[in-house]
Amino acid sequence: MNELTPLRARARVVLLMSLVALAALYVAWFSHDANPWAEWLVFALPPALLALGVWRRRRTAGFWAAVLALFWFSHGVMVAWSRPPERGFALAVLALAVVVVFAASLPGLQSRFAGKRKG
Template sequence: MTGVAVTPYRGSRLTLVASLVALAALYVAWFALHDASTTVLAFTAAPPALLAIATALRLRTAGFWAAVLALAWFCHGVMTAWSSADERVLAMLETALAVVIVFAASWPGLHARFGRRGS
C-alpha cells in the first residue's frame, strides 16, 4: 500500500478539543442560569478551556490531564443528574462529554496497543 499513513491522532485530537470546548461552553451556560460569580466560572469553565488550548498546541500531557479531570466531571454529572431533576439534562450532557473526553484522550494509546500490526 502506498501513500501517506493515516494516524488516529489527528481525529482524536480534534474530537478532544471540540468536546473540551463544548464542556467549557456548557459550564458557562449552566452557571449563568445561577448568576454565578467570576470565581465559580473560573473554577468550572477555565480547566476544560485551558486543556483545549493545550491539546490544540499539542502539549504532551494535555490529553492525560483531560482524561483525569473527565473522571471528576463524569462523577459530578452523574451525581447532579441523580439528585437534581431541574438540572438533569445539563448534567447528562456533562456526563456524555466526559465520556467522549476519556475516549478521545485514550484513543491514541488504545490504537497503539490494540491496533492492527504489520502492513
C-alpha cells in the same frame, strides 16, 4: 515523528471540540447564578485551558483531560441524580466526559495494540 496519523488527528480534533463544548456548557449552565465567577473558575476554566493545550499539541493535555473527565463525570452523575431541574446539563456533561476519556485514550490504545495486529 511529528506527523499525526489520521486516527490520532481525528482523536485530537474530537478531544479539542469536546473540551470546548464542555467549557461552553459549564458557562451556559452557571450563567444564571447571581455570581457565576467561582463556578466558571472551577468548572469552565479547566476544560478551556486543556483545549488550549490540545490545540498547542502539549503532550500531557490529553492525559489531564482524561483525569479531569473522571471528576466531571462523577459531578454529572451526582447532579443528574440529585437535582432534576439541572438533569439536562448534567447528562450533557456525562456524555462529553465519556467522549473526552475515549478521545484522549484512543491514540495510546492504538499505539499499545498496533504491533499485535494480525494481517
